[in-house]
Amino acid sequence: MAWKWPASFQPGRVNHTHINTIVVGAGAAGVGLGVALQDYKAGEFLIVDRHCIGASFLRWPKEMRLITPSFNTTPFGILDLNAVMLHTSVANFLGAEHPTGKQYAHYLQQAAIECQLPVQAGIDIVQVEAPEKAGTRGRAPTPSGPGTTFRLTCRDGSVYTADNVIWAAGEFQYPRTHSFPGAAHCLHNSQIASFQELPGRDRIVIGAFESGVDAAVHLVRRGVHVTLLHGAEQLATQEQDPSRSLSPFTRERLAAVTAERSNLRVLANHRVTEVKRERGGYTVCTVQGSFFSEHQPILATGFVGGVAPVKHLFAYRDDGNILLNEHDESTLTPGLFLAGPLVRHEHHIFCYIYKFRQRFAIVAESVARRLGLPVPDDVAATYHANQMRLEDLSCCGKECVC
Ligand SMILES: Cc1cc2nc3c(=O)[nH]c(=O)nc-3n(C[C@H](O)[C@H](O)[C@H](O)COP(=O)(O)OP(=O)(O)OC[C@H]3O[C@@H](n4cnc5c(N)ncnc54)[C@H](O)[C@@H]3O)c2cc1C
Missing domain, CATH: 3.50.50.60 (FAD/NAD(P)-binding domain)
Incomplete structure (x- = not known):
């Protein structure tokens, strides 16, 4: 056509x-x-x-x-x-x-x-x-x-x-923007025009299903230091149904950046409980401790x-x-x-x-x-x-x- x-x-x-x-x-x-x-x-x-x-x-x-x-x-x-x-x-x-x-x-x-x-x-x-x-x-x-x-x-x-x-x-x-207190301080992944144009040398990404891993991969390739936080014990890779499991495309990209780069940190069992605006930046509180970044955390918690x-x-x-x-x-x-x-x-x-x-x-x-x-x-x-x-x-x- x-x-x-x-x-x-x-x-x-x-x-x-x-x-x-x-x-x-x-x-x-x-x-x-x-x-x-x-x-x-x-x-x-x-x-x-x-x-x-x-x-x-x-x-x-x-x-x-x-x-x-x-x-x-x-x-x-x-x-x-x-x-x-x-x-x-x-x-x-x-x-x-x-x-x-x-x-x-x-x-x-x-x-x-x-x-x-x-x-x-x-x-x-x-x-x-x-x-x-x-x-x-x-x-x-x-x-x-x-x-x-x-x-x-x-x-x-x-x-x-x-x-x-x-x-x-x-x-x-119709993004999900109220999953926990302070979630509205974050930048939902659907509101990002281009990962290339996002400023900053570090980012916290909340949620490690398709959108979260996708955001992390693009940023890591650009040299940004990414902390990917998720609440589950491991990334969703076990099931055969792609509606419940990371797609092969995403698994492959994640494996490649993990092997080639050292600027990605994936933290399992880190369910986020709150995001606070303080000290000129953002504190992301999880069940296992807090993380700080000057830059708006990326919210990839779905729709x-x-x-x-x-x-x-x-x-x-x-x-x-x-x-x-x-x-x-x-x-x-x-x-x-x-x-x-x-x-x-x-x-x-x-x-x-x-x-x-x-x-x-x-x-x-x-x-x-x-x-x-x-x-x-x-x-x-x-x-x-x-x-x-x-x-x-x-x-x-x-x-x-x-
Ligand atoms: C981040 C993301 C990635 C995805 N990737 C894939 C993928 O790779 N492969 C795949 O198969 N699926 C994928 N999906 C799932 C799904 O296929 C897509 O969400 C797809 O866009 C769904 O098509 P849709 O027509 O239902 O919704 P949309 O494409 O969102 O279309 C809905 C339309 O409705 C309009 N609209 C909304 N509200 C109103 C209203 N009140 N009045 C009038 N118009 C309205 C909108 O402007 C929009 O044009 C993805 C979903 C998401 C969220």
């Missing part, structure tokens, strides 16, 4: 405010779901985004790359791990195995242009009200009218109504996820995650779906693109059924054949023998 980014991007603009389905968020999940809705001919839909297509990826630190590798597998029947739609290859398009955020946003934008997805940028949804009489699952919703549809209020006060809402607002723009406007419309599991039915739909509010890295079923975590993209088809089919539209078998079969439709979760999580 040749790059042709138009000066003002609003392909397939929808000029009215009631729509069958609104997708909130034009990231990897929103774009992929838009394509699935189109493929399934699942009614009229609109994708809205508070910023633009791929906005979270555009906000990644300049040096950060996707940890999941892309390779030219798509033409051989194995969809590129980072693709969000059929017949595309991130590796071919970008010529990169581990694209940067900016590169990946470019792929998403081009995918949206090629498919002429109806996307409206600059629409920040701040409130969602459910229909008073939500349509029952499997049945078409009641005709549109006051109280019979979802009402989505934007930051500027304008309102959209929709029969279905697909929440795909992601997590990156809370951007579900605030729809929080009251979902029920929750005992572990605090959103409870979904088998269609990734709210168990409290029929017609409200969740897409992206916050999706959980039993012990399965759908936090990677290659995982959560396999649920787009399930949601699109459910939306079609709710609208009384047929679900084309051939589309479902094509999605299934291309690792884009996962219904039976019993095949996930098998341990590899080697």
Whole structure:
């Protein structure tokens, strides 16, 4: 696909405010779901985004790359791990195995242009009200009218109504910044524009999962003395599921900087209890003692996820995650779906693109059924054949023998 980014991007603009389905968020999940809705001919839909297509990826630190590798597998029947739609290859398009955020946003934008997805940028949804009489699952919703549809209020006060809402607002723009007293004094890794441009010869990094190790690797390579603090007994390297374990890409980079440099100190069993601003710098208190730096500690303790406007419309599991039915739909509010890295079923975590993209088809089919539209078998079969439709979760999580 040749790059042709138009000066003002609003392909397939929808000029009215009631729509069958609104997708909130034009990231990897929103774009992929838009394509699935189109493929399934699942009614009229609109994708809205508070910023633009791929906005979270555009906000990644300049040096950060996707940890999941892309390779030219798509033409051989194995969809590129980072693709969000059929017949595309991130590796071919970008010529990169581990694209940067900016590169990946470019792929998403081009995918949206090629498919002429109806996307409206600059629409920040701040409130969602459910229909008073939500349509029952499997049945078409009641005709549109006051109280019979979802009402989505934007930051500027304008309102959209929709029969279905697909929440795909992601997590990156919603960092976890209050894990312990004084956490707000730190610089969350999602707020770093470039590790190259961070001043200082030393840094404390709090949290040693993907983001923390990534920050440490970039800084150590630059010659910065890094103290990486984490509360566990050891780095997460044991499990086979990359949602619970450091990826091979990160393990390899960590091993390389550990072998080649002496400016990285990794301290296990150092759960941080507080960060204080004092003596012109920052004291990081842990269960095993304190560490001081003149420079803002980097907080790599994860993300809370951007579900605030729809929080009251979902029920929750005992572990605090959103409870979904088998269609990734709210168990409290029929017609409200969740897409992206916050999706959980039993012990399965759908936090990677290659995982959560396999649920787009399930949601699109459910939306079609709710609208009384047929679900084309051939589309479902094509999605299934291309690792884009996962219904039976019993095949996930098998341990590899080697
Ligand atoms: C640091 C980090 C690194 C990751 N690396 C990888 C990786 O290498 N490989 C992988 O497969 N996965 C990775 N993931 C997991 C996941 O794939 C990404 O988080 C991915 O961006 C999720 O896509 P998304 O569309 O759900 O969210 P996002 O890409 O964050 O997109 C959400 C969109 O919603 C918009 N939005 C948010 N709130 C609103 C609102 N209220 N109204 C309107 N629009 C809104 C945003 O502007 C944004 O464009 C990573 C996650 C993180 C946090």
